[in-house]
Amino acid sequence: MAGSSSHSSATVPVSQEEFNMFHTIDRTLFTRLVFNLGRDPAEATQVMALWLWLEMVGKEIDMVYSKILSLPDALLNALVDESVMALACIESDKFPFADSADNIPLIQNLTKSGASLRFFHDNRTGIIRGVTRIINEVCVRAFEDIVKLAQGNQEILNFPVNFSGPLMNSLLPACYSNPGVDRVHPPHQIGPSEILQGFDPYDLSVQRHILNTEIGEVLSRLKLSAGKEEKEVPxxxxxxxxxxxxxxxxxxxxxxxxxxxxxxxxxxxxxxxxxxxxxxxxxxxxxxxxxxxxxxxxxxxxxxxxxxxxxxxxxxxxFVRKSPIKLPPKSSPPPSQPTSPPANK
Known part of the structure; x- marks a missing residue:
């Protein structure tokens, strides 16, 4: 994903063209989700925000996006399915899956972490805060023209995100004003707010600092930066x-x-x-x-x-390796009896 730019005390306005260039990899992935895989733009936006969050909070997974970008469509689609399940966990008060269906192997492999669906649910408050921020201040602006293209160049007054869980609604910014339909306005339509103060979407180093401050407890539990390699699978x-x-x-x-x-x-x-x-x-x-x-x-x-x-x-x-058949030990032949010499007649 896009690398960090140098941070200055004064925020420099970023043109839409510069913003798009900075998020080229994100836009390429989003285009694949919407056009190659046929994913709904709102769902694809949520998934992209989750991936951006995972990359930003991890110090050892800066290559996760180069890995995702190189995935073939079949594996990419499977990764999206896992991400949608994780999103369902963070917007539900009750864990929405059976305990036996807790595994998300593709996300675990890409992040080299022990993240599970249960983890996303248990830490949903911090994750929602980070993902919502990224949707509002990065994804909406970076993907707006692609969404217009996907919707047949229709004018987009609001950008649908469709987070409908009660926890998500309580944390969404005030621009989610339409009851029943959660929508996010593009950043250039949002007035100054507490959420935007001191946050430059062009500077990933600032983004990472803010997110790490807000969800430090989540990071310590997930241990994305622990540097531990995943266990060797035979x-x-x-x-x-x-x-x-x-x-x-x-x-x-x-x-x-x-x-x-x-x-x-x-x-x-x-x-x-x-x-x-x-x-x-x-x-x-x-x-x-x-x-x-x-x-x-x-x-x-x-x-x-x-x-x-x-x-x-x-x-x-x-493949299932067959266990070698154990043959019963061979029985030893009975000891030969000594023969008596023939009797003399």
Whole structure:
């Protein structure tokens, strides 16, 4: 995402063109969400604000946006789904999901943190404050022309955000004046307010200072800046088992090219079945991916998926290593009995 600019005591007015250039990566991602993935602009704005917040509050995840930007559409869409679930948690008084559905693996992998849906719900007050600030003072202005384009160049008097939870309503600024429909005015339409004082959306160093001051307790719990690497996941837990049809051979290069083009840089290694004869066809392969969470995306949440690679069918499922069969110990033969010499007659 955009880097920090030098901060001066006097706030320098920033033109819309400069503002857009500074937020080029944000605008590129927002365009993908709205046009490539077909996401609702209001939902996409909330998601972008959450990602901006995650990047700003973390000191060790400045590359998170370069990672998100490089994700293929399938993984990006899955990340948006996780983010929408996190947003549902911060706008609900009661935890909206079953405890068993607490995991958000893509967000955890990208932030290298232990963040969970339960975390977002437990810390919703501080997170809402930060996300709302970013929506008002960064996202609305940065994405306004893209939203107009998405809505067929219709004039936008208000920017819909659709946060409807009671907690969110209590924290939204006064410009959310339409009862029943929460809307945020673009910053250049908002008069001086307590929220805008001392905040320059062009200076990320100021943004980070303000957010860190307001939600320090949240940061200490999330520990995004702890510098701890995520635990190593064994290759077997990151492996997809692929099977092929006899008579329709598929090469390792074909597999690598297909999965890379479809899902991005997910392939760590591919191990084809070892065959004895050069003319013999491998009937299966093990595809090791870089992140365990990628498996669910490739299989689309199912136990088994089918692909067509250059007209040849490939079936995929999560790899499960079979436990070696333990043979019972061999019983020792009974000791041989000594033979008596024949009796003399």
């Amino acid at each position: 290759p077997d837990d990151r492996t997809i088992f692929l099977t092929f049809s006899k008579g329709y051979p598929i090469s390792q290069n074909e597999l690598n090219e297909f999965f890379t083009m479809k899902f991005g840089d997910i392939v760590e290694a591919i191990h084809m079945q070892e065959v004895l004869l050069p003319a013999e066809q491998p009937l299966y392969a093990r595809l090791i991916v870089r992140l365990a969470s990628t498996i669910g995306v490739v299989l689309e949440g199912k136990s088994r998926a089918k692909f067509s690679i250059n007209g040849k069918h490939v079936w995929a499922r999560k």
